[in-house]
Structures are given as structure tokens and as C-alpha cells.
Amino acid sequence: MVDLPDARHYVNGEWRSAGAEQIAVENPATEDELTNIPVATASVVEDAFDAAEQAQSEWASRPGIERATVLREIGAVVEEHADDIAEIITAEQGKPLASARGEVTATADLAEYVAGWGRRLEGDIVPSDNRDEQINLQRHPMGVVAGIIPWNYPVSVFMRKILPALIAGNALVVKPSEITPLSTIRLVELLDENVSLPSGLINVVLGSGAVGEQLVTADQTDMVTMTGSVETGKAIMRAAADSLTPVSLELGGKAPAIVAADAHIEDAVNDILTARITNTGQVCTCAERVYVHTDIIEEFTDQYIEATEAVTVGDPTADEDIGPQVSAAELQKTDEAVTNAIDAGATVRTGGSVPDGQQFETGFWYQPTVLSDVTPDMDVVQQEVFGPVTPIIEVESVSDAIEQANDSDYGLSSYVYTTDYQTAMNAADDLEYGETYLNRTLGEAWQGHHIGWKESGLGGDDGKYGVLKYTQLKSVYHDYS
Incomplete structure (x- = not known):
């Protein structure tokens, strides 16, 4: 039995349950109701911003190395309690337990990396x-984020934020998302108990999109950072x-994912499959469409189908490769994407x-799925499918694949598999994507920069530029004449 936290808001260093409206949190593997969370009222949100505004100026006045010490304390707490937090992620999101633990422990490493910026701003x-x-030219904080x-x-x-x-x-x-708020609440509980955080420095309010809108439009908001869908991102910008x-x-x-005729097929199959089914395909950087050269498409497809059929689906607390999708709505979107592709002429392999x-x-639940007889104009090729579905498209050349890949509103991640150095480097130059993986599967480095082009976003996370975006420049002219 997973030890779940009490579902409460965290405002000015105190836990609050205000909000008569409730939202149920489900276990996606069983559909059992885990708990209900209160929806933050306008006054709770206002109190959170008041607390943040009051805490920010004192926090900013501390030397960066002092702030770094607190970040290292955060990382140590996360690492110590990784199993506890991971079990909650699995219960509310359906991610296999090993993957959930990997998610948590990686952030302890992130804390150490970011703490190093205490002397580098x-x-x-x-x-x-x-x-x-x-x-x-001085760097100053944005204020309340x-x-x-x-x-x-x-x-x-x-x-990451x-x-x-x-x-x-x-x-x-x-x-946090109203679908998966409990792991965040547990993490903040642990930070409250074990880290010397000033009251009001971090505030957590629960609720749905309406609460998020209050965050965006609050008078005291100096910056908004968001990860999510294109539609929500556009609404936030407006x-x-x-x-x-x-x-x-x-x-x-x-x-x-582009597979050239000279690619190492077995490696490409394993890497692309990993990049498709990680977190049941519910990752914005997942390989969503595979362009394979005509000379090797039959061999690649046969191997990819064989590898896909070896993927185990089941209880995310057991040693399975993938668990369920996060909700009935997400499952329906995946099923509709496959049905529409079949209606358009695709074949389920x-x-x-x-x-x-x-x-x-x-x-x-949804089976890992492979589609062939896919054409570039199909929705399954053009629209994001947040589930374990791989459409395979035949191409005559790498340049043909790049042209089709760039014919998209999205521009986040891309993959290229080739043993020819010039082909790899030309593809990296020509692909209109914020990040490109050459002969490897998904997964960013904290010191890199995770950013989308076109409708995949702006601003980015991680690395030097992910830190500096939380600062603003001030020019000071010193006349000493």
C-alpha cells in the first residue's frame, strides 16, 4: 500500500486545505480513486503570491553560494527519499517503478549541477x-515566477523549474497537474521538514486550468514557466x-527518426523503440514517426515489429517495460489516432x-503498435500521438526524409541513424528541430539545453541558458570623471 500525502496547498510555509471544490486523483492501472485534492480559491492564490513576493527580496539578497547550499540540501533530500516519491509517481501516473525512481534520482544530480551556478551568474x-x-551589465532575478x-x-x-x-x-x-499532484506534495512535505527554506519561497497551489490561468494573470507574476501542450502554451501567451x-x-x-540506408539496423531499432515507448509513449521527445530508406525498410520493419512484440505491458509496480496511459482521455486519443490511420489506409502490423x-x-492500457502503408499527409504523421504508436514511412533518400520531417508545425526533437559522418552532420544542420540525437536514443543532459523550435515552444530548460532565462539584465553606467 502506497503511503500517500494529505492533499493540501502549501502557502507561506504552511499547509492549507482551503477550497470546497474537489478533483479526484485516480490510479491509471486500476482506476481506483487515490484521493481528492482541493481546488485553490482565488484568495489562496493571492496569499501564495503575497508570500512569494515577500520572500523573494531577502532570498535574492543572499550570495549565490548561500542559495547553492540550499539547493544541495534539496538534492540530498530527494536522493534519500527517492523510493517513497517514486512509489507515488507510479500510483498516480502509471509509470513503471524503475522508471519513476530514475526520474526522481536524476533530479538529485540536477540539483548539484544547478547549485554550481551559485558562482557563475x-x-x-x-x-x-x-x-x-x-x-x-548585471544579472538580476526576474522576481516571482x-x-x-x-x-x-x-x-x-x-x-527543472x-x-x-x-x-x-x-x-x-x-x-502541479491535477492528474499527478501527489508526488509534488510529498516532495514539498519532505523539503518543508528537512530543508532550511524561507517561508513563502516555494508555494504550491492545487487545481485545474482555471487555477493556472490565475497564476499567469496575477499582478505579481514576473515570469511564467510552463511545460505542456501547444494549445495550453498558446493560451498562456495570450x-x-x-x-x-x-x-x-x-x-x-x-x-x-530518420534511418539511412547505411544505418546499423539493430541499433536503430532498439534506440527508436526505446524512444517511442518510454513512459508508454507519453514524452514530448518520443520518436513519433520513423522514416526508413527504401533499401532497408523491409528488414528494419521486420526487426522493429519483433522488438515491439517483445515489449511487456502490465502492472507498473512489477518489472514490466510499460504501464498504462495516464487517463481514459489519453487512451481514447491514442485509440482514435490508430483508428483514423486505418481508415486513411494504414496497416496495423x-x-x-x-x-x-x-x-x-x-x-x-494500449498495446505497443506498429503501422505501415503510412503516407505523409495522415494525421498519425502530422499530429502528436501521446501513446505507444509507431508509424513507419518509406523514403527514397535522407534528403527526402528531412524534407518530410521539416514539413511540420512541431520542432522539438529529432533522430538520425547513419554510419556516414557527412550525412549525420548535414542532417543535424538541416533538421528544423531544437535538439537532434545522432545514433542514440532520447534523454537530455542537464548541461545541454532542451528547447523547441516553431510551435514546440520557446525559452527552453536545462544548462546555461535554462538558468539565465530566470534572470534579467540591468545596465549601470559609472561616470567617475
Whole structure:
């Protein structure tokens, strides 16, 4: 039995249950109701921003190395309690337990990386046009940051946002997804008990999109950082426009994987399958469409089908490869994507339905699925499918694949498999995507930069630029004549 936290808001260092409206949190493997969370009232949100505003100035006045010490304390707590937090992620999101634990422990490493920025938030000294004058470009915090967290990586994305915001001297008001709020609540409970956090520095308010809208439009919001769908990202930009509030948006993707004729087929199959089924395909960087050269498409497809059929589906607390999708709504979207593809002429080579068996009669399960006879204009190729579905498209050349891959509103991640160095480097130059993986599967480095082009977002996370986006520049002119 998983030890679940009490579902409460965390405001100014105190736990509050205000809000008569309730939202149920389900276990997607069993459809059992885990608990109900209170929806934050307008006054709870206002109190959270008041607390954040009050805490921020004192926090920003601390030397960066002092802020770094707190971040290292956060990382130590996460690492110590990784199993506890991971069990809650699995219960509310359906992620296999090993993957959930990996999500949590990786963020402890992130805390150490970001803490290193305590001594590296540097400005510049630039030459003046005048005698006896110096121009200093200083970095200052944004102020109060509103964070909106998705359900697919509730702890990882929470930490990806709060850690760089804190090291830069900001305070936060954060809303976790109403689908997966419990792991965030448990994490904040642990931080409250074990870390010397100033009251009001981190505030967590629970609720749905209406609460998120309050975060975006609050008078005290100095910046919004959000990970989620393209539609929600556009709504946030529209809402933030009235006050010109800066936004950082990490949105959806439709990652192409290109397999050249000279690719190592077995490696490409294993890497692409991993990049398709990780978290049951519910990752914005998942390989969503596979372009394979005509000379090897038959061999590649046969091997890919064989590998897909070896994927185990089942209880996420057991040693299975994938668990359920997160909700009935997400399962329906996946099933409709496959049905529409079949209606448009695609052929299901394996999967294509809910798995057989009594254990799958409840929960939101879908078989890993491979589609062939797919054409570039099909919705399954053009629109994001947040489930374990792989459409395979035949191409005559790498340049043909790149042209088709770029014919998309999305521009987040892409994959290329080739043993030819020039082909790899040309593809990296020509693909209109914020990140490209050459001969490897998905997974960013904390010191890299995770960013989407086109409708996949702006602002980005991780690395130098993921930290610096939480700062703003001030020019100071020193006339010492």
C-alpha cells in the first residue's frame, strides 16, 4: 500500500486545505480513486503570491553560494527519499517503478549541477563611448515566477523549474497537474521538514486550468514557466500578453527518426523503440514517426515489429517495460489516432488495441503498435500521438526524409541513424528541430539545453541558458570623471 500525502496547498510555509471544490486523483492501472485534492480559491492564490513576493527580496539578497547550499540540501533530500516519491509517481501516473525512481534520482544530480551556478551568474563589463566611464551589465532575478507542471514527469519538471529559478534569486508559485499532484506534495512535505527554506519561497497551489490561468494573470507574476501542450502554451501567451509577462514554454513534439540506408539496423531499432515507448509513449521527445530508406525498410520493419512484440505491458509496480496511459482521455486519443490511420489506409502490423487479459479490463492500457502503408499527409504523421504508436514511412533518400520531417508545425526533437559522418552532420544542420540525437536514443543532459523550435515552444530548460532565462539584465553606467 502506497503511503500517500494529505492533499493540501502549501502557502507561506504552511499547509492549507482551503477550497470546497474537489478533483479526484485516480490510479491509471486500476482506476481506483487515490484521493481528492482541493481546488485553490482565488484568495489562496493571492496569499501564495503575497508570500512569494515577500520572500523573494531577502532570498535574492543572499550570495549565490548561500542559495547553492540550499539547493544541495534539496538534492540530498530527494536522493534519500527517492523510493517513497517514486512509489507515488507510479500510483498516480502509471509509470513503471524503475522508471519513476530514475526520474526522481536524476533530479538529485540536477540539483548539484544547478547549485554550481551559485558562482557563475556573471554579467559583463563593456567599453564606454566616453572617457572616465564604465558600463556594467548585471544579472538580476526576474522576481516571482509562476510554474505550471505537466503530468508525465511531475517531479522531474518541477525540479527543472524550481532549481534554476531559485539559484537565480527568484521565488515561486507552482501548480502541479491535477492528474499527478501527489508526488509534488510529498516532495514539498519532505523539503518543508528537512530543508532550511524561507517561508513563502516555494508555494504550491492545487487545481485545474482555471487555477493556472490565475497564476499567469496575477499582478505579481514576473515570469511564467510552463511545460505542456501547444494549445495550453498558446493560451498562456495570450493571457500573458496584456501585461507583457515573459513566458518560457516547453511544448509538444512530433519527433522524426530518420534511418539511412547505411544505418546499423539493430541499433536503430532498439534506440527508436526505446524512444517511442518510454513512459508508454507519453514524452514530448518520443520518436513519433520513423522514416526508413527504401533499401532497408523491409528488414528494419521486420526487426522493429519483433522488438515491439517483445515489449511487456502490465502492472507498473512489477518489472514490466510499460504501464498504462495516464487517463481514459489519453487512451481514447491514442485509440482514435490508430483508428483514423486505418481508415486513411494504414496497416496495423502489430498491436492496435487494448491488450487481452483480465488484468487489462480496468485501467488505461494500449498495446505497443506498429503501422505501415503510412503516407505523409495522415494525421498519425502530422499530429502528436501521446501513446505507444509507431508509424513507419518509406523514403527514397535522407534528403527526402528531412524534407518530410521539416514539413511540420512541431520542432522539438529529432533522430538520425547513419554510419556516414557527412550525412549525420548535414542532417543535424538541416533538421528544423531544437535538439537532434545522432545514433542514440532520447534523454537530455542537464548541461545541454532542451528547447523547441516553431510551435514546440520557446525559452527552453536545462544548462546555461535554462538558468539565465530566470534572470534579467540591468545596465549601470559609472561616470567617475
